[in-house]
Amino acid sequence: MNEPLEIRDLDGTGMSALRRLILTLADSKRMMGIRYSDWLLGAPSIEAGIAVSAMAQDEWGHARLLYAMLKDVGLDPLEVEHERPGEDYASVGALDEPFDHWAGLVAAMTVVDEAISVALLGFSRGSYEAARTRVPKMLAEEEFHASLAKAWYRRLADSSHKGRTLLHDSTERLLPPVLAWLGADDASARAMVVSGVTESGESMTEVLRERLRDLTALVEVNIDRAQPNSGWDEDRARGPGRPDEEAIERVRGDRNRALLVE
Amino acid sequence: MLERVYDVFARKHRGDQLAHIGYVDALDDEMARVYAWKTYDEEHWFEMCVIRRTAIIPVNRQDGPFTGLTGEGE
Numbered sequence: 001m002n003e004p005l006e007i008r009d010l011d012g013t014g015m016s017a018l019r020r021l022i023l024t025l026a027d028s029k030r031m032m033g034i035r036y037s038d039w040l041l042g043a044p045s046i047e048a049g050i051a052v053s054a055m056a057q058d059e060w061g062h063a064r065l066l067y068a069m070l071k072d073v074g075l076d077p078l079e080v081e082h083e084r085p086g087e088d089y090a091s092v093g094a095l096d097e098p099f100d101h102w103a104g105l106v107a108a109m110t111v112v113d114e115a116i117s118v119a120l121l122g123f124s125r126g127s128y129e130a131a132r133t134r135v136p137k138m139l140a141e142e143e144f145h146a147s148l149a150k151a152w153y154r155r156l157a158d159s160s161h162k163g164r165t166l167l168h169d170s171t172e173r174l175l176p177p178v179l180a181w182l183g184a185d186d187a188s189a190r191a192m193v194v195s196g197v198t199e200s201g202e203s204m205t206e207v208l209r210e211r212l213r214d215l216t217a218l219v220e221v222n223i224d225r226a227q228p229n230s231g232w233d234e235d236r237a238r239g240p241g242r243p244d245e246e247a248i249e250r251v252r253g254d255r256n257r258a259l260l261v262e
Numbered sequence: 263m264l265e266r267v268y269d270v271f272a273r274k275h276r277g278d279q280l281a282h283i284g285y286v287d288a289l290d291d292e293m294a295r296v297y298a299w300k301t302y303d304e305e306h307w308f309e310m311c312v313i314r315r316t317a318i319i320p321v322n323r324q325d326g327p328f329t330g331l332t333g334e335g336e
Contacts, residue, residue: 045287046287047286047288047297048293050300051297051300051301053300054300054301055300144295144296144299147292148292150292151289151290151293151296155289
């Protein structure tokens with residue numbers, strides 16, 4: 001196990017890289033929660049709706065814990081959570097838009113939620129104490145998300161031609177932004193690997209491919225051929241695009257925060 | 263796609279009696295596990311398990327919910 005990271009020993013580059021890493025994870029968790037919450041009504045069964053509702057709560061809880069880590073690197077979590085514009089979100093691009101059908105959500109549950117868990121696993125094995133102590137419980141909760149994702153993925157892959165096609169197309173669409181996000185190998189990502197805070201994008205990508213290879217093959221998607229999309233923006237820590245404005249308003253709680261008495 | 267009924271049993275503490283706490287409809291065992299865990303999450307359960315209702319063998323009554331014919335895609 002790595003020696004614990006001393007935040008005060010980080011130089012400006014290291015501090016900014018850790019800040020960015022926490023944000024990419026927290027923002028992705030928050031957006032994953034939003035995408036689950038889109039399906040509280042409209043899931044194929046009451047049980048499925050209850051499950052995604054609970055999973056949305058899990059994601060938001062995880063995001064809250066991750067945002068709280070920003071205090072260690074000199075950022076105010078309250079400001080970050082409630083005052084940023086959508087273009088500042090470092091969430092994985094695969095979650096920018098809502099999913100039009102259940103197969104899209106199942107593909108996201110399988111590919112995107114799993115990728116976030118792989119990134120968190122790398123973070124939990126690193127030298128940052130807060131990640132080592134807080135992330136394992138998140139990963140334990142995520143085991144249920146992965147179970148449900150796999151069960152639904154297999155079920156849809158074995159269903160109608162339409163179901164398989166929707167799942168195939170959704171998987172193919174989600175993989176490039178996910179691979180770009182998880183496999184990021186820019187200066188900031190490398191700084192975190194060198195400091196022992198997390199694992200390399202290459203090794204985490206391989207873990208994801210290994211976990212999903214057999215599953216995506218069910219809908220004839222060869223995960224080894226999937227490539228990250230282009231246009232990675234090192235400053236924004238994400239690929240092209242931004243989360244849709246309606247989702248960001250919900251994330252920040254714009255409408256109802258106006259009712260709060262300060 | 264046919265759903266089955268799964269009965270949910272749980273205990274709060276090690277050594278407690280396993281109690282029937284409800285049921286879920288699910289397409290397969292894996293979904294039933296997750297649905298049960300996420301639906302009946304009002305307690306911090308020490309242990310929870312699910313069983314297909316069709317696997318329950320009634321002992322003395324043939325008119326209750328556990329008669330073996332219920333729960334298979336109904």
